[in-house]
Each structure stands twice: as C-alpha cells, then as structure tokens.
Amino acid sequence: MPVLRVVILWHQHQPFYKDLVTGEYRLPWVRLHALKDYYGMVKLLDEFPEVHQTFNLVPSLITQIQDYAGGTAHDPFFRVASRPANDLTSDERRFALQYLFQANLDHLIRRYPRYAELWERFQGAGGSAEKAEKYFQPQDFTDLQVLSQIAWFDECFLGEPGIKELVRKGRGYSLEDQVFVAGYQRELINRVLPAHAEAARRGSIEISTSAFYHPILPLVCDTNAGAASTPGLPLPQNRFRHPEDAREQLKRGLDLHEQVFGLRPKGVWPSEGSVSEEVLAIAAELGVNWMATDEGVLSRSLGMSFMRDGQGRLPDASAEKLYTIHRYENAKTRMHLLFRDHAVSDLIGFVYSGMRAEDAARHLIHNIKDYAQTVMVRGQDAVIPIILDGENAWEYYPESGREFLRRL
Numbered sequence: 001m002p003v004l005r006v007v008i009l010w011h012q013h014q015p016f017y018k019d020l021v022t023g024e025y026r027l028p029w030v031r032l033h034a035l036k037d038y039y040g041m042v043k044l045l046d047e048f049p050e051v052h053q054t055f056n057l058v059p060s061l062i063t064q065i066q067d068y069a070g071g072t073a074h075d076p077f078f079r080v081a082s083r084p085a086n087d088l089t090s091d092e093r094r095f096a097l098q099y100l101f102q103a104n105l106d107h108l109i110r111r112y113p114r115y116a117e118l119w120e121r122f123q124g125a126g127g128s129a130e131k132a133e134k135y136f137q138p139q140d141f142t143d144l145q146v147l148s149q150i151a152w153f154d155e156c157f158l159g160e161p162g163i164k165e166l167v168r169k170g171r172g173y174s175l176e177d178q179v180f181v182a183g184y185q186r187e188l189i190n191r192v193l194p195a196h197a198e199a200a201r202r203g204s205i206e207i208s209t210s211a212f213y214h215p216i217l218p219l220v221c222d223t224n225a226g227a228a229s230t231p232g233l234p235l236p237q238n239r240f241r242h243p244e245d246a247r248e249q250l251k252r253g254l255d256l257h258e259q260v261f262g263l264r265p266k267g268v269w270p271s272e273g274s275v276s277e278e279v280l281a282i283a284a285e286l287g288v289n290w291m292a293t294d295e296g297v298l299s300r301s302l303g304m305s306f307m308r309d310g311q312g313r314l315p316d317a318s319a320e321k322l323y324t325i326h327r328y329e330n331a332k333t334r335m336h337l338l339f340r341d342h343a344v345s346d347l348i349g350f351v352y353s354g355m356r357a358e359d360a361a362r363h364l365i366h367n368i369k370d371y372a373q374t375v376m377v378r379g380q381d382a383v384i385p386i387i388l389d390g391e392n393a394w395e396y397y398p399e400s401g402r403e404f405l406r407r408l
Contacts, residue, residue: 002376005383006368007338009208009292010390011269012038013058016213017075018067025075030064032152033391034189038065040154041390042195044402045204055196055205055390056269059212059253062193062260069190081149082182084175085141094129096141097122100148108151114171115147139172146173149181155402157188197261208267208292209257211249218276220246225276229300247282254286266290269387273297273340281333290336292387295322298339312343312367319374323382340387344368349388352404361407 014033017025025031045051067073080088080096088096101119103109110116118140125132136144150158150166158167162184166177199205211217218225221243226233250268258264266289270279273293283291298321299306306318314322326337344367352360372382 002379003381004369004372004376005381007054007383007385007387009054009056009269009385009387010041011056011058011387012061012390013056013210013214014061014064014391016060016064018064018073023072023074025064025067025073028075028077030061031068031073031075031078031185031189034065034068034192035149035157035185036152036154037391038192039188039195040156040402041405042199042205043156044405045199047406049204052203053205054208054267056208056210056267057196057257058210058214059256060214062256065189065192066260069186069193071186078182078185081145082178083145084178085138085145088141090133093133093136093141096144097129097132097136100144103148103151112147112151112167112170114143115151118144118147142173142175142178143171146178146181149185153188193260200261200263206267207257207261207263207265208269209253209265210269210271211246212252212256213249214271215246215249216272216274217246217249217270217279217282218274220249221276221278221282225278228276243278243282246279247286250283250286250288254288267292269293275337277330277333280328280335281330284333284335288335290338292338292340292385294387295339295342298322298326306342308343311370313371313374316374319371320378320380323372323375323384324380325383338383338385338387340385341371344371344384345386345388348386357404357407360404364408 012033014030017027017030019026042055045053064073076095077099080092081100083092101109101122105119109119118136121135121140122129122132125135146166150163153163157163162180166173166181169177196205196207200207211220219240222241223236223239224241227235253268254264264287266287268283268288268291270291270293275291275293275297280291295306299318302321304318304321306314306322308314313319322339322341326339328335328337344364347364347367352364355363368384372384375382
C-alpha cells in the first residue's frame with residue numbers, strides 16, 4: 001500500500017539588522033517576530049505529539065535572538081516604546097506615531113479597541129506624524145506604547161499573569177504597566193531557543209540550518225555560476241570566486257546550531273533555495289545529509305515542464321519527479337534533495353489568509369491528497385514538501401494562524 005508523506009519546513013529568518021559600528025539594531029523585526037511567531041509555532045506541537053515538523057533557523061537570526069534575550073540588543077522602536085510618555089521629545093513623539101502603528105490593521109491593531117481608536121485618530125490627521133502630534137496627549141502615547149507591544153505577543157503569552165490583566169484593562173495604562181511590558185519582553189524572548197532545543201531533543205522537530213549570514217552560496221563560490229541557471233545573464237566585470245567563504249558560512253552555521261541546541265544539523269535550506277554542484281560538494285564534505293530547494297530548480301535541471309492544470313495538478317511524469325526524495329551523486333558527493341511544491345506552499349503563504357481556519361485546513365488536505373494521487377495510483381510512495389517562511393503569514397490570518405495549524 002503506497003504511503004503519502006508530508007514534509008513541512010518552516011524557514012525562520014530575518015536580515016542581520018545590527019549595525020556593527022554603533023551596536024544598535026536598525027529595525028525591530030527580530031524582536032517582534034520572536035514575540036509573535038517563533039515560540040508559539042514550536043510549542044503548538046506539544047498538543048500534537050505525533051506530528052513532526054522541520055524548523056530552519058538561520059544562524060544570524062539566532063545570534064540576534066541571543067542579543068535580545070541577553071539584554072544587549074537595542075533598537076530605536078523599543079527605546080521609544082519604553083520611554084515615559086512625559087519624557088518624549090517632539091521627535092520621539094513623531095517617531096512613535098510614525099512607527100508604532102506598523103502592524104496588520106485587521107488582525108493586530110483592531111484586536112485592541114483602544115489601539116484601533118488611536119490609529120483612527122492618527123489617520124484622521126492624514127497619517128502625518130507632524131499633524132497628528134497635537135492631538136495626542138501623554139496618556140494617549142502611553143496607551144500606544146503599551147498596546148503596540150502587546151499586539152505582537154503570541155496567543156500563548158496573552159493568558160499569562162500580568163499580560164492577561166493588561167489586555168483586560170484595555171486603556172489608561174500607567175508607567176508601571178509600560179515598564180512591565182518592556183521588561184517582560186526579554187523574559188519571553190528568552191524562551192524561544194530553549195523551546196526549540198527541547199522539541200528537538202524529544203524528536204518533535206528537526207532543526208536545519210542555512211549559511212550563517214544568509215548569502216547566496218553559488219554566487220559566493222563563483223559569480224559566474226549565475227550564467228549556469230540564466231544563460232546570457234550579464235556577469236560582474238570582476239569575477240568573485242571564494243568557495244572557501246561559502247564553506248566557512250556553512251561551517252559556522254552548523255557549529256552554532258550544535259552549540260545552541262546540542263545537535264548538529266543534518267539538513268540545510270540554502271539561502272533563497274540556491275544550489276549548485278559546488279555547494280552540494282561543500283555541504284556533503286561538512287556532513288550535511290540533505291538539502292531542500294524549489295521545484296523550479298528541479299524543472300530546469302531535468303529540462304521538463306512543471307506546468308499545472310486548472311486544479312493545480314501536475315502531469316503524471318512531473319508529479320512522479322517532484323513528489324519523491326532525490327539522491328545526488330557525483331564523485332565523492334552524496335546528497336538527498338527535496339524540492340518544494342510551489343503551489344501547495346503558496347496556498348498557506350498567500351491564499352488561506354482570506355479563509356476560515358477550518359476551511360483552509362480542509363482545502364489543504366484535499367489538495368495534498370489530490371496532487372499525490374497520480375503517483376500513488378502507480379503503487380509508489382509520494383512525498384509532498386511544503387516549505388515556506390514561518391514568520392509572515394500568520395499576521396494576515398483573520399483567525400489566529402495557530403488555529404489554522406491546529407485544524408491542519
């Protein structure tokens with residue numbers, strides 16, 4: 001009896017926002033996504049011990065989480081959100097109005113009536129911080145500072161003592177409330193990496209890695225590699241060829257994971273899914289057992305079309321090639337390869353945000369079974385690789401993204 005296996009890989013990454021000269025973080029997204037996504041997506045699996053997923057944690061993201069957890073990371077958004085409203089300068093008040101509403105309107109801001117009220121007031125001034133400043137009193141700024149942070153807290157944090165009371169309070173926050181929310185963030189971020197380590201130890205998840213600073217490895221090896229995938233592509237006048245740098249990027253990533261999680265990764269999601277034969281050889285030499293990339297790479301490598309019909313199904317020959325685990329062999333290099341099902345992965349990332357969680361989960365399961373059928377009717381096992389960013393989709397879900405995952 002053929003078996004259908006679903007591989008789910010969540011790619012968790014953020015650019016390296018730290019200015020190495022000043023030590024300041026330019027943007028707050030590592031901190032905010034650590035509060036909203038990274039912890040909750042792993043802890044959800046506590047409810048489903050038979051479900052196993054893969055989390056790809058980019059090493060430079062890990063180091064930034066460590067900075068926030070250790071209290072050494074500072075970003076201007078957090079600084080303005082934490083400063084007493086009465087002490088804000090005019091520039092800081094305008095900064096708060098300009099940037100503390102940077103959240104999804106329907107699913108984060110409107111979840112909190114007072115936050116939505118303040119947003120409407122800001123919009124009433126034409127969305128101009130300079131014009132809106134005179135309409136905001138110190139209490140308005142304190143409420144904005146507190147709610148702009150709570151709005152990013154994962155659902156599993158909202159029921160905790162202290163936070164639950166602040167959510168119920170809704171408005172009229174005090175300086176003590178503001179100080180509590182600012183300080184509590186560090187405690188919550190401190191849970192992120194240990195939660196992954198514990199889940200990996202018990203076998204609930206596998207943790208894979210990427211090159212340390214998320215470079216495009218084939219181009220680090222050789223910028224002329226661009227012409228291999230895109231014949232006729234204009235190449236840099238000065239060729240860059242440093243495979244030793246690519247090797248060091250991968251090695252540092254593997255080493256950091258082993259240090260943080262106590263396990264050395266066996267799998268790699270290469271930045272942007274970019275692979276080359278040189279990259280596969282380097283990875284294999286470093287002990288990597290599998291790599292994942294996109295179906296487009298497989299299509300170009302095999303010279304065959306992966307065009308789908310109106311229901312998203314692949315032709316039989318294409319489905320047979322995509323829905324399996326490939327093994328690459330060349331000289332001493334051995335590597336298992338998975339190729340992302342682009343259509344299924346994009347349903348989660350871009351389509352299901354407009355559907356009820358239950359309907360979306362039912363639709364996904366139906367499509368997975370439907371797409372795999374052309375392989376399974378031939379008596380062959382089918383492997384459906386679902387690979388996508390694990391950070392951004394959930395903020396756009398009308399219900400909690402976690403509820404979609406529970407239904408799934």
